[in-house]
Ligand code: SF4
Ligand code: SF4
Ligand code: SF4
């Protein structure tokens with residue numbers, strides 16, 4: 001199969017989720033910058049899909065508490081983990097994520113009562129499927145982080161980041177997208 | 189027509205020579221239980237003792253997915269990046285006469301109201317080497333659409349027929365491109381004698397004998413012209429599930445769709461194969477679908493191939509390769525449909 | 538007369554009777570085709586149409602797909618009778634479970650089946666296929682006698698229990714590979730996909746009016762047939778069948794590019810059984826695993 005995607009597709013965004021789109025964009029720009037600053041050292045790109053009611057508030061808490069965590073993660077806020085379609089995760093990989101974290105309310109705490117229970121089943125199956133296809137499951141992690149668990153959020157982000165950094169870039173996906181053969185697309 | 193002899197070792201050398209010359213060299217390759225046309229890196233990968241490739245070779249002129257341009261968006265403007273229209277030299281080996289006939293049928297379409305540069309630039313760069321059939325099955329009906337399993341002149345640039353000794357191919361070069369290919373590798377092609385020509389003749393007769401399905405299509409077009417609505421359509425094609433299996437493997441189906449694959453910052457516009465049997469082929473933005481039920485979609489398949497295309501371009505849009513019948517998940521045998529139509533036409537109903 | 542001639546005759550008689558008495562509007566069955574080694578789906582609307590019906594080991598197509606809203610030509614008929622092997626009945630049960638059919642409007646003509654021929658198997662259609670010619674799903678069949686029917690044709694037989702080890706041999710082998718090797722394995726297969734969507738169109742459980750691949754606002758799956766688009770499609774097709782697929786094998790049989798889709802389906806079938814305790818196609822009152830939950834569902838993968 002031909003690979004002919006060009007650079008800007010990699011620098012990519014979620015169209016439907018407006019605010020996160022900016023974040024993601026920033027992320028790609030920032031990580032480009034980071035590359036330059038740290039002399040070409042590769043830095044992982046991590047996307048965290050978090051729910052509005054628990055994990056996002058937990059992340060906020062980490063922020064207001066001035067807790068530090070590694071800056072590789074970009075957060076996409078959704079109403080509920082139940083809203084997260086496996087397609088979101090595939091898109092994130094397609095557009096250059098090296099790792100993904102899905103995080104929501106603890107069981108029993110869902111703002112919509114059962115969204116996280118549904119998500120849990122969906123992802124229990126989905127992670128088995130993509131593992132079977134050859135994605136290392138360290139690249140797709142799940143957590144429950146409540147509004148009060150700023151500290152847990154920090155720990156998880158750091159751990160996930162370290163794990164992905166150790167794994168290296170998600171070459172599988174990145175090899176599929178991206179640049180066209182040079183002779184195929186002419187500059188204007 | 190220029191005729192020559194090439195033996196099996198020299199055919200391998202020809203392939204080798206083309207690869208070394210930097211040509212994209214394509215031949216049937218065994219993949220699992222099927223054969224597919226694929227680029228080969230050595231002659232050993234090519235398999236010529238085979239029946240028919242699962243997919244027709246049209247993809248070398250008309251790829252399933254083809255970027256036609258890409259674009260990037262700046263603040264208030266869009267930059268268009270055109271695609272390079274220079275395509276690599278390609279030689280496709282091992283086609284069957286029904287495969288080789290496809291491009292010639294489609295030229296008229298791609299040159300019609302707009303000359304499709306993607307098609308013609310590739311066409312110019314591509315040479316086809318066909319071979320006389322050694323196998324056929326009951327889905328094959330090439331001789332009913334004016335072709336034949338040994339025909340050298342269906343569209344290929346070179347046509348090879350394996351002679352009785354199983355070692356030497358009789359070479360016919362019906363086109364200028366074919367002759368050039370021969371002159372490029374003069375040491376590989378030997379002169380053909382009269383007895384070789386006779387042997388080629390008998391090998392051809394043998395191949396013709398493989399075709400068991402004979403259809404009488406003489407009245408079909410006329411019947412189609414007056415039977416846009418008929419009980420036959422639903423009776424025979426309600427079972428069609430509306431997949432793209434038939435059209436995507438067909439050497440003559442050429443429908444495509446434009447799709448953008450994009451982010452807010454830019455994207456690629458692609459031309460992708462499509463099929464009239466798929467339900468949203470004719471779906472309007474309003475939600476209305478003029479071909480709202482499956483038999484109307486399948487009717488388009490038959491109408492286009494055996495009436496509209498003939499009306500417009502004077503050629504039948506089918507080479508009788510039988511791929512659609514073989515691969516159809518529900519065995520909707522196009523020959524059976526044509527037999528039914530022919531019978532209806534003959535009985536005047 | 539062979540066993541299959543008897544079965545065919547019984548189907549013809551029963552179908553003709555149901556149509557003549559006006560008990561059903563259409564009977565869905567199989568009829569011969571000119572192509573050797575094949576049969577084709579057929580619909581009988583009048584008693585005399587039923588004369589064409591046959592049943593033999595070449596009757597591989599799953600007919601329940603014609604019961605769904607994806608096939609309104611047939612499924613819009615009020616009362617339908619359908620010839621169904623054990624595996625087809627599993628699909629009928631799954632459709633019933635998903636409220637896609639009203640079982641009481643459908644007369645299931647169950648046929649005892651000793652196995653159908655595989656995609657590359659050989660069989661003359663007169664006697665049952667040799668073991669090596671059997672379709673893969675038939676080797677591990679536990680529903681040779683359908684589990685639900687209104688009429689049963691053929692002598693009831695017991696399915697012999699089969700080794701799970703063998704059934705999942707290839708899946709186990711792939712699971713043991715490294716992620717890189719698994720990726721390579723699937724890359725090789727998916728790169729052939731031509732996005733014909735036969736796998737979904739033929740699946741009785743893929744009945745959505747509008748498939749996710751056809752949605753454009755937003756567009757989630759790249760429509761082009763390149764590595765990325767093909768991978769996304771094949772993953773999502775499998776995911777959408779998770780816990781629902783009955784293992785009828787139609788998708789793999791129909792795939793013109795011979796992509797081993799059953800490996801994905803069976804992998805998820807096993808996961809859904811292990812994780813949630815359900816197997817699709819056995820009980821119309823079972824919930825759909827991914828549409829329900831238990832509070833005590835496995836949490837281990839969540840930190
Ligand atoms: S319509 Fe069918 S038989 Fe005719 S050329 Fe196409 S695939 Fe071959
Ligand atoms: S038969 Fe259908 S898919 Fe093929 S070229 Fe005609 S309209 Fe297109
Ligand atoms: S005729 Fe067969 S292959 Fe073609 S769209 Fe219909 S079901 Fe698919």
Ligand code: SF4
Nearest residue numbers: 740782783785786788
């Ligand atoms: S996914 Fe395949 S095996 Fe499963 S029910 Fe659908 S067609 Fe049958």
Ligand code: SF4
Nearest residue numbers: 730731733734736792
């Ligand atoms: S049937 Fe096969 S080739 Fe067609 S879309 Fe499905 S997986 Fe791809």
